[in-house]
Amino acid sequence: MPDAPQRSFAALAGVAALMAALIALPFLAKWAGQPALIPLASRILIYAIAAASLNLALGYGGMVSFGHAAFFGLGGYVVGVLYQAYVGDARVFGLFPGTNQLLVTLPLAMLVSGALALAIGALSLRTAGVQFIMITLAFAQMLFYLFVSLKAYGGDDGLIVRRRNVLFDLDARDDATFYFFCLAAATLVFVALWRIVVSRFGLILGGLRQNETRMEAIGVAPYRYKLAAFVLSGMGAGLAGALMANLLRFVSPDMLHWTKSGELMIMVILGGVGTLFGPLLGAAAFIALETFLTAWTEHWQLALGPILLVVVLFTRGGLHALLARLSGRRS
Amino acid sequence: MTLLAIAGLQKRFGGLVATDDVSLEVQAGEVHALIGPNGAGKTTLIAQLIGQLAHDGGEIRLDGERIDALAAHQRVRRGLARTFQITQLLTDYSVLDNVALAVQARQGHSFRFLREARREASLRAPALALVAEAGLAARAGARVADLSQGERKQLELAVALATGPRLLLLDEPMAGLGPAESAAMVEALARLKGRIAMLLVEHDMDAVFALADRVSVLVYGRLVATGAPQAIRDDARVRDAYLGSGDA
Numbered sequence: 196m197p198d199a200p201q202r203s204f205a206a207l208a209g210v211a212a213l214m215a216a217l218i219a220l221p222f223l224a225k226w227a228g229q230p231a232l233i234p235l236a237s238r239i240l241i242y243a244i245a246a247a248s249l250n251l252a253l254g255y256g257g258m259v260s261f262g263h264a265a266f267f268g269l270g271g272y273v274v275g276v277l278y279q280a281y282v283g284d285a286r287v288f289g290l291f292p293g294t295n296q297l298l299v300t301l302p303l304a305m306l307v308s309g310a311l312a313l314a315i316g317a318l319s320l321r322t323a324g325v326q327f328i329m330i331t332l333a334f335a336q337m338l339f340y341l342f343v344s345l346k347a348y349g350g351d352d353g354l355i356v357r358r359r360n361v362l363f364d365l366d367a368r369d370d371a372t373f374y375f376f377c378l379a380a381a382t383l384v385f386v387a388l389w390r391i392v393v394s395r396f397g398l399i400l401g402g403l404r405q406n407e408t409r410m411e412a413i414g415v416a417p418y419r420y421k422l423a424a425f426v427l428s429g430m431g432a433g434l435a436g437a438l439m440a441n442l443l444r445f446v447s448p449d450m451l452h453w454t455k456s457g458e459l460m461i462m463v464i465l466g467g468v469g470t471l472f473g474p475l476l477g478a479a480a481f482i483a484l485e486t487f488l489t490a491w492t493e494h495w496q497l498a499l500g501p502i503l504l505v506v507v508l509f510t511r512g513g514l515h516a517l518l519a520r521l522s523g524r525r526s
Numbered sequence: 527m528t529l530l531a532i533a534g535l536q537k538r539f540g541g542l543v544a545t546d547d548v549s550l551e552v553q554a555g556e557v558h559a560l561i562g563p564n565g566a567g568k569t570t571l572i573a574q575l576i577g578q579l580a581h582d583g584g585e586i587r588l589d590g591e592r593i594d595a596l597a598a599h600q601r602v603r604r605g606l607a608r609t610f611q612i613t614q615l616l617t618d619y620s621v622l623d624n625v626a627l628a629v630q631a632r633q634g635h636s637f638r639f640l641r642e643a644r645r646e647a648s649l650r651a652p653a654l655a656l657v658a659e660a661g662l663a664a665r666a667g668a669r670v671a672d673l674s675q676g677e678r679k680q681l682e683l684a685v686a687l688a689t690g691p692r693l694l695l696l697d698e699p700m701a702g703l704g705p706a707e708s709a710a711m712v713e714a715l716a717r718l719k720g721r722i723a724m725l726l727v728e729h730d731m732d733a734v735f736a737l738a739d740r741v742s743v744l745v746y747g748r749l750v751a752t753g754a755p756q757a758i759r760d761d762a763r764v765r766d767a768y769l770g771s772g773d774a
Contacts, residue, residue, distance in 0.1 A: 395630055395638040395646075402616050402627055409614040411578060413628040413689050414602035415636070423637065 217378055221371040233370040234442060239475075239482045240377040241438045244384045246462040246474035248431025253460070254469030255392060256424045257404030261456050262315065262331030265338045266429040268451030269311055270304035270436025272342065275354035275446040277303070282357070297360040297367070297376065301437050308433020309426050311338075316425035320418060332453055339451040353447025360441050367441065377438055381475075384431055389471055391427070400424050404469075432459075461499075465506055467515030476514040529554045529589055529723050530575070530693055536583035537570060537747075544570045545581070546747040552693060552723050557715075559726045559738035559755075563767070567747040568727040569611060572695045575725070576608045577601045588693070602631075605692035609682040611701055611727075617671040621662055621681055624670060626653035628688035653688065660684035661710065676707035683714060693723045700730040712736055735759070743767065 217236075224232040245267050252258040277300050280286060280293025287293055294300060315334045319327055343351055359367040367373040391397050399420050402410050407417050440446040449455070458481065466477025484502065488495035510517040530552040537545035544567040552558045560568055573579035575586060577598035586594040593601050616624050626649045630636060633648070643649060657666050660680045665673065673681065679699060686694055699715070700708045712733050715724065719737065728734050734741065734755070741758040743751045745767045751758060758764055 390642075391639050393642045393644065394640060395636040395643040395649075397639075398619075398623070398627055398630070398643045399636045402619070405616040405618055406614055408578065408610075409616060409685075410627075410631075411598040412576065412602065412608055412610075412614065413685060414599045414631040416597065416599045420636065 214382075221374050225371070230370065233374050235482065235486060237370070237374045237377045237442050238439075239479045240374075240381045241435050241442060242459070242462060242478035242482060243475040244381050244438070245432050245435035246459050246466070246478050247384060247388055247471075248428045248435065249459045250463045250468065250470075250474045251388060251391070251400075251431070252425050252428035253463055254473070255397065255404065256400045256421060256428075258320070258421060258425060259328050259460075260319075260331045260425070260428070261328045261453070261460070262319075262333075262335030263428070263432050263459050264451050264453060264455035265315065265335035266308040266312055266432035267436040267439070267455060267459070268342070268446075268448070269338065270308045270433030271440035271446035271450045272348065272354070272436075273304040273307050273433070274300050274360065274437045274440040275356055276348060278356045278360070279348070279354055295358070295360045297362045297441075300360050301380070301434055304433045304437035305430040306433075308436070309430040311433075312426045312429025313422070316422045316429070320421050320425065332456070335451065335456055336453055339448055339453070342448045342451055349447070351448065353445060353449070356440055356444045356446065359444060373442065377442070380434060380438060384434065385471065385475075388431075392471065396420065396423070461503060465503060465513055467513030470513070470515040473513050473515035476518070480514060527554045528552075529556075530725070531587040532575070532584070533587075534584035535571070535574065535581055535586065537567070537574060537579070537581050543747050545574065547584070548744070548747070548749050549584075550742055550749060550752070552725055553739075554692075555720050555723055556739045557719055557724045557726055557737050559728060559734045559741045560744055561728065561731075561734060561741060561758075562744035565746075566744040568744055569697055570747075571744070572608055572697050572725070572727060575601075575695055576606055602689055602691075605690070606695065607686040607689045607691035607693070608695040609679075609686050609697055609699055611698040613675075613678040613682050615670045615678060615681060615685070618669065620667050620669055621673070621677075622650065622653055622657055622666040624681060625656050625684050625688045626650055628685045629653050629656075632688070632690050656684045656688050659687075660714070675702050676704065676710075679703060679707070679711060680714070683711075687718075687722075691722060693725065694718070696724055696726045696728070698727055698729060700728055700733050708733065 220236055221233050224230055249260065249263045252260050276287060277293045278295055281295050285293065315331065319330045322330055342348065348354055359373060361367060362376065367376060399415060403417050403421060410417055436450060439450065462477035462481045463474050465480055466475065467473025484499055485495060488498050506513060528551050532548060532550045535545050535548045548571065562568055570579065574581045577596060581594060585592055588604055588606060593604060629649050629652050630643065654666060657663060660683060662677060662680055665677060670681065683699065699711050703711060708730065715737055726734065726737060738755050740752060741755050742749055743758060743764050750767060751761050751764050
């Protein structure tokens with residue numbers, strides 16, 4: 196086993212190579228005559244943000260949330276509602292004007308999703324285990340039905356965002372431009388998560404996952420730390436949802452459905468629970484499988500099931516652990 | 527000076543009275559042993575003192591202040607710490623991490639997101655000193671999951687000490703240890719004696735009589751005797767209830 200400096204150098208080199216590949220990706224896709232790969236890659240990055248955010252609560256904090264679609268979908272609706280007001284020259288809730296500025300919509304989506312996570316988390320974290328799973332699921336489904344019945348925001352049909360948000364004057368209609376927005380956001384999120392995980396807060400969170408009794412006995416109040424992590428996690432999912440609404444130029448209750456929560460969980464488990472880059476691998480594998488398998492059959496989940504089973508049973512820690520073992524390192 | 531004062535403490539689990547009107551005092555710097563047969567309610571008493579189990583009646587005072595309405599983490603901040611009979615450690619973390627986290631908790635809130643905690647000297651240096659004092663210096667980087675039972679018991683003590691306690695609640699620190707490990711634990715506790723008050727729950731009578739200033743005997747949730755070790759050894763009721771029964 197290589198010693199610590201060598202290992203961190205290898206990790207740094209790996210991250211640099213990944214970053215270079217991600218930057219080169221749109222140019223290579225165009226050069227290879229496969230421009231459809233660019234929005235596909237954007238989708239992967241967006242889901243990676245959502246899954247990595249869920250992983251903060253689920254993997255590092257041990258809070259198995261089955262309701263993260265609520266934060267993801269709500270982030271999308273923030274973009275949709277602001278855009279609707281912007282083009283209709285109306286006021287949102289009669290209070291403030293709409294906008295299509297990315298630097299307003301994304302932070303606002305994070306704030307709104309974070310506020311929802313604060314409310315849901317404050318109540319749900321009074322439970323644990325299976326009850327926590329069920330109560331987060333219940334809250335997310337409540338939000339789903341709320342938006343299905345909100346005719347002002349399109350009800351079942353959702354909202355169309357005819358044009359993507361802009362960064363000042365920079366139009367994101369071009370898929371490559373939007374891809375770089377997603378890459379920038381994903382980079383920020385992963386750097387933030389990396390810092391959080393190794394900080395004092397991160398160590399407390401990991402301790403709470405391992406043994407809450409122990410943490411109380413050293414003078415830590417578990418609830419506030421878990422709630423803070425849950426809110427951060429919700430904010431990340433909200434950011435991903437806002438980007439997704441821009442990518443698809445569409446937001447609908449589908450984004451809030453419990454199956455979306457399940458997909459995010461599958462990505463985390465597939466990639467590696469409680470690892471930094473696991474969710475990115477999981478999102479990439481999930482989206483790739485979905486894309487290639489749906490080309491054969493619409494019942495693609497029939498094939499996803501066995502694959503997930505094999506990964507969970509045999510990789511001992513998801514794709515992340517598998518890759519680490521293949522490259523001769525222990526995770 | 528009385529550090530811990532328990533008065534009329536009650537705890538029921540349905541029809542079972544686990545703590546039956548227990549009144550007890552621990553003086554500052556005193557080692558007060560609590561002995562009794564299995565099922566006497568010793569661990570239940572410790573859990574109530576630290577606040578991990580709610581009591582049904584009576585009061586607990588630490589240094590004159592009533593603490594029985596406080597949550598466990600608040601009592602720890604006031605100088606109470608416990609060890610567990612069945613070790614409760616963070617098994618994915620290293621030995622040093624476990625102690626450093628207790629040091630960190632003592633330094634105030636942990637809503638700090640920017641600096642890498644494992645590189646903060648203000649956490650690692652005091653933690654390393656405590657790890658060394660516990661005789662675990664060579665194992666500081668080892669994952670707790672890879673430790674022996676004896677090492678875990680030593681680590682339990684080091685983590686409790688890292689919270690900076692005035693009173694240690696020790697729940698069978700010798701349980702599951704071999705003779706040599708047990709002797710090392712007695713020695714470690716003897717070094718702390720006088721500096722930190724202890725409420726020592728233990729079945730190992732040699733350890734109890736080597737360390738304790740006073741001994742209390744708990745039987746079926748009820749305190750049947752309190753006194754100097756020699757007096758307890760000679761007490762007919764205690765012999766009857768406990769020492770002579772061969773149950774230990």
